[in-house]
Amino acid sequence: MNLIVIVDQNWGIGKDGDQLVYLKPDLKRFQQLTTGHTIILGRKTLATFPGGKPLKLRHNLILSTQKDFQVDGGEVVHTIEELLKVAPEDSFVIGGASVYHQLLPYCHRAYVTKVEKTYPADCSFHNLDADPAWQIEEEEGPFCYEGLGYSYVTYRNHK
Numbered sequence: 001m002n003l004i005v006i007v008d009q010n011w012g013i014g015k016d017g018d019q020l021v022y023l024k025p026d027l028k029r030f031q032q033l034t035t036g037h038t039i040i041l042g043r044k045t046l047a048t049f050p051g052g053k054p055l056k057l058r059h060n061l062i063l064s065t066q067k068d069f070q071v072d073g074g075e076v077v078h079t080i081e082e083l084l085k086v087a088p089e090d091s092f093v094i095g096g097a098s099v100y101h102q103l104l105p106y107c108h109r110a111y112v113t114k115v116e117k118t119y120p121a122d123c124s125f126h127n128l129d130a131d132p133a134w135q136i137e138e139e140e141g142p143f144c145y146e147g148l149g150y151s152y153v154t155y156r157n158h159k
């Protein structure tokens with residue numbers, strides 16, 4: 001399993017139910033990496049998508065405890081155990097905070113976009129730089145988009 005996330009300098013990822021920052025080139029990369037694959041997300045992250053709809057050209061696996069929750073164009077699973085039974089190895093965990101936290105131990109690779117800025121945040125991602133199990137495999141950048149510096153850092157879980 002893989003994961004993909006955009007973080008600020010404090011590994012912050014969201015505030016008031018939304019992402020901290022949207023970067024056009026990062027969104028394009030997200031599309032390229034995840035298209036054709038299964039994506040795994042929490043019910044609250046789905047709600048942040050346009051119209052609350054699943055992303056096209058991907059198999060959307062949505063976690064929710066609500067037994068009657070159904071999503072057109074997506075598959076709802078109700079537990080991590082159920083998810084692990086159906087998620088292919090090449091899946092991408094795409095958030096949010098609670099889903100990243102629960103599935104990080106099952107991920108082998110993390111595609112992290114690091115933005116060179118700090119935002120007010122109410123949720124964050126595990127600091128992979130402070131975890132010896134996670135080692136940097138590849139680093140691209142820094143790049144600059146509309147005055148904002150960012151890099152793509154790929155980590156590998158060696159646990």
Ligand SMILES: NC(=O)c1ccc[n+]([C@@H]2O[C@H](COP(=O)([O-])OP(=O)(O)OC[C@H]3O[C@@H](n4cnc5c(N)ncnc54)[C@H](OP(=O)(O)O)[C@@H]3O)[C@@H](O)[C@H]2O)c1
Binds near residue numbers: 045065094100
């Ligand atoms: N920076 C990034 O790359 C990035 C990416 C994605 C999201 N985010 C941010 O992350 C924040 C949202 O994170 P979040 O933790 O509040 O929400 P979330 O992880 O997107 O969704 C949480 C919901 O998922 C369901 N869920 C989670 N674990 C479950 C389990 N084990 N079994 C069954 N259902 C489960 C529950 O839905 P029910 O309540 O329906 O039971 C839970 O309320 C937002 O600010 C968002 O913008 C950031």
